[in-house]
Amino acid sequence: MASSVGDGGVEVERVFIGAGCNRIVNNVSWGPSGMVAFGAQNAVAIFCPENAQILTTLPGHKAVVNCTQWLPTSKDAFKVQDLQMHHLLSGSADGVIMVWEVHLKQREWRHVLQVPEMHKKGVTCLTGMMTSHTVAIFASSSSDGIVLVWEMVLPSIAGGDCKVSCLESLSVGSKPMVTLSLAELPGDAGCTGDLVLAMGGLDQKIHLYCGDQTGKFVRACELKGHTDWIRSLDFSLPVCLENENRPLFLVSSSQDRSIRIWKIMAHVSSAISELPYKKEDIGLTSYIEGPVFVIRSACYQVSLESLLVGHEDWVYSAEWQPPLMLNGSEYHQPMSILSASMDKTMMIWRPERTTGIWVNVVTVGELSHSALGFYGGHWAPDGESILAHSYGGSFHMWRNTGTDSENWQLKKVPSGHFASVSDIAWARSGEYLLSVSHDQTTRIFAPWRNEICLGSKASWHEIARPQVHGHDINCVAIIQGAGNHRFVSGADEKVARVFEAPLSFLKSLNYAIFQKSSCIDDFQEGVQILGANMSALGLSQKPIYVHAVNEACSRLHNDMSDSLETIPDAVPTVLTEPPVEEQLAWHTLWPESHKLYGHGNELFSLCCDHEGKLVASSCKSQSAAVAEIWLWQVGSWKAVGRLQAHSLTVTQMEFSHDDSFLLSVSRDRQFSVFSVKKSGEGASHQLIAKQEAHKRIIWACSWNPFGHEFATGSRDKTVKIWAIEDGSSVKQLMTLPQFRDSVTALSWAGRDAACNAGLLAVGMDNGLIELWSLSSGRPTTGCGSELLPFTAVLAVRFDPFLCHISTVHRLAWRNLDDGDSRVLQLASCGADHCVRVFELHCC
Template identity: 70%
Template structure:
């Protein structure tokens, strides 16, 4: 949810790569860095992402769900951490759109995650909300709601020692009607041991209260009316002590009516009529129903109405309790509420000390025009930070850095794509990674070496968002020649677009790589564009020049800007630390320098040769005339060739490492090899030297051997085949790898040993798994061999289709000891694996 963007080591795994053609063994160490985040739910987002706010990095992802993950809940949560100090594990519940709930375990000793169990699935539709409480240090009660109108209550007993089993039992299943509940909260009633109260809210605008014994049945007690639109969030406080007695419980609710309501439940015998008349609060005049539980009764009243948000209030949450030994209960419940709204703000509400009237004391928000509001907010355990998540999965974190006063400042958070990531490419300098997605953005991730508190330079962040487009972006290629950083992207339109790095990015990259004095100095002298502005339609990005004012006057005959398009709204700046979402969304754009017209349908694949002279492009096609490959001259960006061979979409292309051959694979199950010759400064000669039906199903991927003219193809028929170009005129098969369990969707070949043509072939599958195979030539008997070197741990891999794989130094790297493999997938993730070869 790659998804922000700092990341951290998720797993390490050491394997032994078998000998390559009798050469030495190669030890491969895998270190996974996940550049993802949980974003907008769709059928591919089936994992739970765990990120650490302190380091702003994704720690790991938890695969296991078969549909979108709708909700999660910690056991123990921040509210009940004081009751679970003896637990050696923490647990996480996650519910998905199919109605499944999974219990995950995190070991506090070895920092490992594991799947504990699948909660039995009585729901027929998706889980909408989960809440739970710790009733003792080893026992918890949790409830889940579903869009099928049912609410299930469960009891779970955790093991007292590491390695023990959890005991799970279903206490009750409630049917709440045809209008689903989307919010719930669970609490223990004060002054009555073993009794609990369950609050439900949803589409009927009312809050339904159910009461029951811990091991008994919940019965409907009453309804709280007042909201005029859907209930979005509910949260009980911990019991509040008055005169050394726990006699009060507070419930806060929020709604799409833009209001927040605070409900008070007081044990009836704890407040007589005389004392009630002395209380100066809204509750003195607006009394609700009386809640009867056995021999006890609770007076419910409306404590306060909180208005301040200008749009739907999606979540409310009580500040986590502070642990204190002075209190009889061991905790102190602060009277402080956090709310998050679609108006792009979060607010903290507290009662005034003198009047008791609840007031808004803190307001923070997102000012970017790109933000569409907050879908939820959370406190940190010690309440010094607050986190919001918004449309597109964006995170927004503020921390109170004031000593004697409130001073909430934005902090770094993970960021990433919120739709399928379709392609990924390394910069020729290997300093950064570029990815494109169906969320209509292009993003740049890089390790920020300038952070002194982090080691090994593995603090990955999103440092720029060079393209924000109006169409889903399908493919990308980085121009590998000398000069300024340049890339070409193709989207669901018939045009390929060329972008060049502005001066603000080059300087930011210098800070990120800790090479401020010398990196890109020559390039920076020649770059006169500072940044870019987004046009009104969100397609083309206009340049902002270093001397924008002077150039604008010259362009308009000495007059000031006379059109809205020439007004520079964006403020491109040199970033000296990883940027936050507001900066990324608008101030890190790259200018568009050229548009490449010619294709008849939306672009599907792009590639660039290794000298940076030619770019090849293909589009979706159903006929041979549309399926042709176009060649573009880098610099002039003229079309210099139209290669015809296939009858359906060309799915991937790649130039050989000497740039003499172009390989293409297609949906028509064939591959083609073209000879590419430069006959003059601007003249390109090309010839089809081989075309062959190679697989029984669509061919999705291909990759060249960096040390020769061998290449690999991968197909939906679950096979990978290796071929060789002989004498520059024909192709022969060398090897077919054993069948895989899933369709092959991505390939990338790393060269390691020139003498044996040895290398490592990375293979990505539709299932999300990734494998490394050692490929080499043998002398006796002569031939090519391939042996499985590593099968990545599923916790390191994608949870759905791997779309692309790319080695950071995929060129001739004889004797290399360390490299990186990048992958992207339909699960919205970009992942980076550190691989050591020894």
Template identity: 70%
Template sequence: MGNVGVEEVFIGAGCNRIVNNVSWGACDLVAFGAQNAVSIFCPKSAQILTTLPGHKAVVNCTYWLPNTKFAVKARGLDKHYLLSGDAEGAIILWEFSLVSNKWRYVLHVPKPHKKGVTCITGIMLTQLDALFASSSSDGTVLIWGLVFPSTIEGECKLSCLESITVGSRTMVALSLAELPGSSKHLVLAMGGLDNKVHLYCGERIGRFFHACELKGHTDWIRSLDFSLPLCTSGEKNSLLLVSSSQDKGIRIWKIVLCCSVFNARREQISLASYIEGPVISAGSSSYQISLESLLIGHEDWVYSVQWQPPSLASLEGTEYDQPQSILSASMDKTMMIWQPERTTGIWMNVVSVGELSHCALGFYGGHWSPTGDAILAHGYGGAFHLWKNVGTYSDHWLPQKVPSGHFASVTDISWARSGEYLISVSHDQTTRVFAPWKNITSSGDGNSWHEVARPQVHGHDINCVAIIPGKGNHRFVSGADEKVARVFEAPLSFLKTMNNAISKTCNFAESLEVDVQILGANMSALGLSQKPIYIHAERETADRNNNNGLDSLETIPDAVPAVFTEPPIEDQLAWHTLWPESHKLYGHGNELFSLCCDHQGKLVASSCKAQSAAAAEIWLWQVGSWKAVGHLQSHSLTVTQLEFSHDDNFLLAVSRDRQFSVFSINRTGTDDISYQLVARQEAHKRIIWACSWNPSGHEFATGSRDKTVKIWGVNKGSSVKQLSILPQFSSSVMALSWACVDRLSNDGILAIGLESGLLELWSLSITRADDGSTRMPTVPARLVHLDAFMCHTSAVNRLAWKNCSASEESKSMQFASCGADHCVRVYEVCIR
């Protein structure tokens, strides 16, 4: 088959719903945890660039060294570093090279925490020296010294400087800073469940001691952030600390050198003058701490506060100007920017931006860009929200495109009938459509992938999906943790949006010729059924919403379906891209588990979770009338995957009972079908998770928890014979997908997904005997073992090759994968 190269085209993933999970670096890249992977995305391109494998548990927090606050010390650095901590207490250090644009695993921090890491904070002392602290629910805070290599071949040197025991009062927020007027002493602020801000003073070599407690908050401390030292009369003599809490309040504390306190008292007394607090000592210096201001404005818990970083444009040498500007993010779905008034010095809310979504909860964190002209939030729905200040003379914040994806395990994927888009379903109770969007500004094709629609927002975890091919409008069937399969039909707004999205090489306009009278859909109050909005009813709906000012369950404003000329942002996806539900398929007695549709678009097969033969029945549904036309009995436990052969003459089913079944499907008339069990065989020693037909014949592959893949053939006499078995894999085989490369020579590629998240491509070439009844594959060969940085970090749940017509002679193909790590990935396979 020659050489095979694989490139990653797209990664879609949502953010873990954890407070300290996101970090924006001085290199202008954002790191966040997606299940047990660390994902990196570029705000400028709105694309996830890569995922970093290594954690065995959910990633709780990330922290860049240097982050946006220390961009002043990052100029000229060729390498940036990232820390990530997980729910088992492990902390990993990563290295990113700006020259080669590549990532490298550096080390696991030794002596990890015994329980989950709750927060990581750090400080750049010089370009090669840093300190970082980590807190954990095991009741300890560890402080580490880190020396970066000065040469290309050098290694990082890590040393544990201090271990602070805080007991049962778990600390969930940390911040480190250098004390003003002293280049050797540091201050560490920590806050948590006891409603107090604790200050520890120490040196660069450790020796931290408890200095004081700052009282005032009446609920858990959720976020702390030190400003850089403030300059007064040319001297750095003060420091500001901002804290936020679940009491909905934000407090600003001022730390001033005692020699500067007397000068401050001579200034005009105003509302901004501080209330004296404790005095702390560090070395020969003493510091007065006072409450500078109390900010009230949010209506719910304030999860995040952060000082605006110095602007790079204002830097001269090593001097900087710390902007008096604070960003706060709250569970009330808003982010606010606070600044003091020029005349009175009273801190005011000057900017407020927010989220419009179906979920009741808001933001877990807010972050400044390195230049301070953009702000980023991550929310309960695993989504990012990015606003950029595009104003010239006054602030004007506009939402920007960001990457998106599922925030729970992605259970199934399916390509559109001609491969125009990819649809995925997840345990986050959403169905999403991803597609390449033509980039007008770039040369060549220049397509970048984005989420273009969210057809279904459901009240149950969704387990399976099947696109219905064939003529007519675009439709799909989905099955969730309920006993009903639901059929959805593409609205006119989606068809027009896709016509704007796809490149000119594809022809999506044919779909617009279908007489579609439905413009979009509305979400019901319970979040289960989605009601259609008809084209002729659009104006009536708008008038009704405008004329009735009363809000009740009967007068909830309807969504307004929209046609997009550029990739939609989160608020638009959540409200304006729903598909109407056209049918419900009742019959199964348990939760839906697997779905598939034949290649003519006439039959849908479904299965549900089962512990008995009666519940393990496979139901056949007729597309169009949606009548149940068959009940196929063969298995005694859950049927895990179903697939029709490419000529639609056979239906293959694999099950938890370690058996596969092959049924023949005969269409005796326009609406009548007959079916017969051709073969049933115990094929593996453990659960069979996956199966896939050969696109050019009646061979199929099965993959099992016993770490094996077997190749089978259906003979003319309707008997099934084992043709080959692949060498045993390193972990359970969870997903399979067979693609045809050359129909004349019967060459094919089998994509294999493992429970470890790794992906492999194997070549399968089928040779047939003269009588045509016996099929013998040549020895299977591994083509590609994908690099771990390109693979999933948890179990691969499904693989799917993009449809390739028989006449295509292209040596480039695409396949998609989804997994328990919340990721949807698309790969380009080039055969040289």
């Protein structure tokens, strides 16, 4: 768990990262260390399958991460079992390849180097192998039609220099390659040291190139048979078979829905005249036995071993099970292949013992209504777990829990958004964190108290997905005040929607927080809605009442049809452990209670007052008439006010902590302060201040919890502190030193009410976060009678490894029940698809 300590006596510790996987085929790699690497927008994320937690994100790429590759791989880890440092390759959409180093015991990460930029377009695939403890050969393919072969000399000690050099550049024509696999060719006594590189792509052929470890590769042959793009290639290790000379197997999968297994066999004699058939032979024998190629003094023949047909859609990946260690350095290559398809299934294929015919022995994932197809499947290093990543940016993992026979059961995995996260909000008492995203979902993350990991802290998980929408969601506000848990969200559809927690969530929350909360028990009384169903068009979520749950169960079992008109009913259940993706996507919806109509454009910002009586909303705008702020009365949901002050989009709003003022900031570079007075029938409002505060767009604002001071942050890289005087005017108190990038998020937390001291969290366009210690000189008994100047001191600048990779969209402090101002929690979300929670220890 990474941390950083600032000069202001504040220590920052990362508690949680939630992120989805980039929806790209070669994006995931499961290494022999047990860690899984994947691309999350421009970052490389690392997660541990054992505790289902994302350990870290690695910053550096300037474009979307397309592919990752561990060195050593699970396939060749037996060669270098005593390595204390593993390396990770990552390639991005701008043609950049980076190398990372991890020290396995300390779990410390280091950016080693950026490979010389030779690709002109995005990197599509990486493959590699260790040839010794300190030397690796890897290859990269790109949309520019070039395949490069590299040699990497690894350091012998942690922190040492790593050298990468390009050995070969192979031009493959106008149709680029999208998948690669590299292996050593088998010989009479095992491996010969000669390498074979297989590549496949848009021309529907498999190209084999052979070379040695100096990197001089020559074309060997082409393998034909697939009738659509080839999406995956994977070499096995040489296999011990009776009466055969340790052949090498290559598995290929294609968008033609088929999988082919090719056998590469070394011939005893290299005399061309003794080959089993002549080149002019084009009959069935030549098709099955395939081409022959010669590399130096060795001769090899390729034959089609098997054609596997079973998937009903594109097969995006096929992968050999990693070798099993027998004793010492000896290995056994299992004859077992894992395939993943857009038909929502993964299959394990093995040859029958008696006939040798390859058959599908395990199928998982076919009952998922939410996966929308798998982009790739991967084996665990021990072969006892399999992992898929899907169109929805989610992971799906099964583990074999059987003893005498196989029994593959779903296991917990990390989850998160797969598009920009636009807004977050804490529950009233901080029990959970709510986030909304342009991936059109709303998600709830919470610590699961009976799952202790990382020392004495509870592990965080996604525990519900209240809203699955048909539009990008831009903003959210938790409705404060007494009563059931409710929130209002705004999306690109111009309508704000109100959701209320169902009974199944309230009971599940009790398990999550691992304690009986009296307030939650009170909420459960009178709640007759158990959960919600998704409508056919994917917009409204209809309630499922408690008395109707049995009917829903019976309908689910009796009617398994799945079309646009008939969506299977959800069966909300009380969760006693963190849910898996299938449960989240279908059975944790919240019912929608109201729609708020009125805005003419896409919703952009929402906020709720602290009493839970008013909600303010704004939308995208380029005119004063559309830029007005609407006030809604909670409960009746009537529009009780239309506040006019701005001429462009209002980017953020916030009520003061005593609810007497509403602050708004806008793209028109101005802030406005309204006085708001609530009455029984609604609210009255008055504009008391309006000022052009910055030279560029104002993105963020935040109130001092202890008074009527507030902060504004702008694209002009400044943060300014203001104060309301006499309830009728605004005075600028100070400007913080200029920041390194545009300020896009602010959140002010109180620490000491007596001295009006607090912490201001500042998020920037480059993803970095800083904390500033603020204190002002209101005359109080605790700090003397004289008015002291307002001061701001940098408390801590977060380590880049802790921070977001791109724009920070929102920061929010958690309300902790224990009231210990020395321990605070800060949540953040950003354009890098991540939701993050930090814990701060203040001296």
